[in-house]
Amino acid sequence: MTNSNGHGQTLAEKILARSAGLDRVVPGQIVEGNVDLAMMHEQGAQTVAPFHQMGAEKVWDPDRVVIAIDHWVPASTEGAAVLHRILRKFAAEVNLPHFYDVGRHGICHQILAENGWVVPGDLAVGTDSHTNMLGAMGAVAAGVGPTEMAAVLALGRLWLKVPPTIRIEVNGRLGKGVTAKDLVLRVLGEVKTTGATYKAVEFGGSTVEGLSMPERFTICNMTTEMGAKAGMVAPDSKTYEYLEKIAKHPMHPTQPDRDASYERTIRIDVDDMPPMVACPYSPDNVRPLSDVAREHVTIDQAFLGSCTNARIEDIREGAALMKGHTVAKGVRFIVSPASTPIYEQCLKEGLIEVFTEAGAVFTNSSCSACFGGNMGILAPEEACASSSNRNFPGRMGAKEARIYLMSPAAVVASAIRGEVADPRDLV
Amino acid sequence: MQEVIEGRVWTLPHDVDTDQIISGKYLTIIDPNELKKHVFEIALPEFAQEARPGDILVADENFGCGSSREHAPQAMRAIGVGAVVADSFARIFFRNAINLGLPTIEARGVRALFEKGEIARIEMRKGRITNLRTGRSIEFPPLPSHLLELLEAGGLVEKVRRELEAQKAAARAAP
Numbered sequence: 157m158t159n160s161n162g163h164g165q166t167l168a169e170k171i172l173a174r175s176a177g178l179d180r181v182v183p184g185q186i187v188e189g190n191v192d193l194a195m196m197h198e199q200g201a202q203t204v205a206p207f208h209q210m211g212a213e214k215v216w217d218p219d220r221v222v223i224a225i226d227h228w229v230p231a232s233t234e235g236a237a238v239l240h241r242i243l244r245k246f247a248a249e250v251n252l253p254h255f256y257d258v259g260r261h262g263i264c265h266q267i268l269a270e271n272g273w274v275v276p277g278d279l280a281v282g283t284d285s286h287t288n289m290l291g292a293m294g295a296v297a298a299g300v301g302p303t304e305m306a307a308v309l310a311l312g313r314l315w316l317k318v319p320p321t322i323r324i325e326v327n328g329r330l331g332k333g334v335t336a337k338d339l340v341l342r343v344l345g346e347v348k349t350t351g352a353t354y355k356a357v358e359f360g361g362s363t364v365e366g367l368s369m370p371e372r373f374t375i376c377n378m379t380t381e382m383g384a385k386a387g388m389v390a391p392d393s394k395t396y397e398y399l400e401k402i403a404k405h406p407m408h409p410t411q412p413d414r415d416a417s418y419e420r421t422i423r424i425d426v427d428d429m430p431p432m433v434a435c436p437y438s439p440d441n442v443r444p445l446s447d448v449a450r451e452h453v454t455i456d457q458a459f460l461g462s463c464t465n466a467r468i469e470d471i472r473e474g475a476a477l478m479k480g481h482t483v484a485k486g487v488r489f490i491v492s493p494a495s496t497p498i499y500e501q502c503l504k505e506g507l508i509e510v511f512t513e514a515g516a517v518f519t520n521s522s523c524s525a526c527f528g529g530n531m532g533i534l535a536p537e538e539a540c541a542s543s544s545n546r547n548f549p550g551r552m553g554a555k556e557a558r559i560y561l562m563s564p565a566a567v568v569a570s571a572i573r574g575e576v577a578d579p580r581d582l583v
Numbered sequence: 584m585q586e587v588i589e590g591r592v593w594t595l596p597h598d599v600d601t602d603q604i605i606s607g608k609y610l611t612i613i614d615p616n617e618l619k620k621h622v623f624e625i626a627l628p629e630f631a632q633e634a635r636p637g638d639i640l641v642a643d644e645n646f647g648c649g650s651s652r653e654h655a656p657q658a659m660r661a662i663g664v665g666a667v668v669a670d671s672f673a674r675i676f677f678r679n680a681i682n683l684g685l686p687t688i689e690a691r692g693v694r695a696l697f698e699k700g701e702i703a704r705i706e707m708r709k710g711r712i713t714n715l716r717t718g719r720s721i722e723f724p725p726l727p728s729h730l731l732e733l734l735e736a737g738g739l740v741e742k743v744r745r746e747l748e749a750q751k752a753a754a755r756a757a758p
């Protein structure tokens with residue numbers, strides 16, 4: 157489809173145009189977008205005061221607001237307990253029924269995904285910077301601050317500057333032992349941590365079309381590390397199948413125009429791409445995993461968890477590798493599923509046992525060791541192999557501690573070896 | 584927001600992240616007047632003591648990167664910062680600051696224009712920032728009118744408050 161002036165629109169432009177009730181928008185334009193879904197986690201507690209200062213009495217649409225606490229679940233500090241209490245009180249006061257409290261909890265982004273809260277064509281916002289993950293539904297999903305969230309709760313809309321779009325076109329076949337995580341690390345190595353600031357990232361190409369929904373969540377999740385406002389994949393049969401029984405509201409499926417104008421197109425061929433690792437202290441400090449493995453970097457902790465990679469597929473894959481091996485002496489291996497339903501599935505499939513028998517700790521679902529404020533905190537001299545998304549100084553505890561970001565399979569291989577390891581070298 | 588903002592300049596390097604603006608250990612502080620005592624503790628230790636209302640921050644690239652914490656611009660507002668100007672901003676910081684009513688301006692090359700303690704003069708609508716000591720100036724794309732209105736209202740809380748009040752008044756007036 158071509159527009160009147162011959163310049164097509166990207167997926168982000170089309171979704172934002174619809175949300176603002178306009179035919180088309182151009183990058184740089186400021187629009188008022190109607191929000192389809194608003195999500196709050198613990199940071200949402202700071203939304204309550206500005207909401208009242210605005211004189212708001214009710215939430216614009218309680219059926220489009222989700223609260224999911226995840227950073228400290230169950231509350232591990234008094235401060236966290238207070239945040240949880242503020243949110244519970246607020247939810248009761250303004251009548252917000254969709255509260256995923258302790259017992260039904262999970263990482264907020266996973267809660268949105270597995271319950272069908274975000275659907276194709278949506279404009280979704282959340283008080284967490286990795287809200288980008290939901291762009292995998294073919295939506296614009298972005299992180300916002302708490303004052304902004306207060307305005308969204310009151311009015312159901314927010315101002316947005318239409319971002320230019322970077323197209324990332326991925327072709328080729330992922331080799332054995334090479335995953336979507338390796339792919340997004342490879343992209344980060346190229347785009348760098350500020351390469352997509354204020355921009356939308358649109359993934360496409362035959363490789364991306366071949367990825368499952370969980371894999372698409374992984375790649376969209378880490379567009380946050382590129383500085384992007386949103387990261388997305390256009391919806392297709394996989395998207396509709398995933399959402400078929402769970403979509404919470406009507407879809408507005410949208411495709412980018414064939415002649416869409418992108419600020420930049422990055423082409424990546426994955427045919428010969430090896431597994432990757434992001435070394436300290438930046439997610440864009442990316443190298444082939446086998447090169448780092450050759451340097452024998454010993455680890456003290458391994459973490460299979462976080463919104464990037466702790467879905468059932470990730471844990472199954474990890475368990476398959478773990479079977480018949482034990483966790484290396486001196487390594488603490490923490491496995492934390494991304495949600496309570498995933499936890500239950502692990503229980504049913506006997507995966508929890510596989511890990512605990514090998515000497516790992518299998519925790520309840522939460523952000524867990526990902527952010528250095530709850531559990532699994534690192535001492536200054538320590539190193540960790542992690543399936544999460546950030547390895548900045550201090551991210552998992554001490555600012556000197558070193559974090560190596562990799563796929564779930566590589567985390568398990570590293571836990572077994574006691575050093576950064578390539579899963580292809582196992583067996 | 585005034586059309587012309589003048590103030591004494593403090594300079595900052597590139598990639599000042601939110602941890603360097605307000606350290607993670609102060610995130611449980613809710614009172615902005617308490618928060619402001621700790622602003623820039625890492626990046627600019629003398630600032631919290633010596634800053635005067637109306638002072639202007641001039642930073643290099645990627646100012647305010649890192650987490651989405653709103654405490655960072657909140658602390659600056661509490662201290663009375665007149666404007667924040669940078670070669671470039673991280674996305675969420677920029678939004679948070681504007682939403683709190685803090686004039687936030689992206690002006691390529693601005694860091695190189697100033698030394699600490701010089702006086703800056705910012706013409707918001709014209710899109711020009713001048714070093715009053717050297718007389719040198721650069722231009723920047725003025726904020727779009729929507730954001731200028733937001734600043735004029737004093738931030739998002741005030742803007743939404745007015746909007747909701749108007750809605751209620753209209754509802755009352757309706758027969």
Ligand code: SF4
Binds near residue numbers: 227463464523527
């Ligand atoms: S798992 Fe980590 S990155 Fe994801 S929401 Fe939790 S703290 Fe943030």
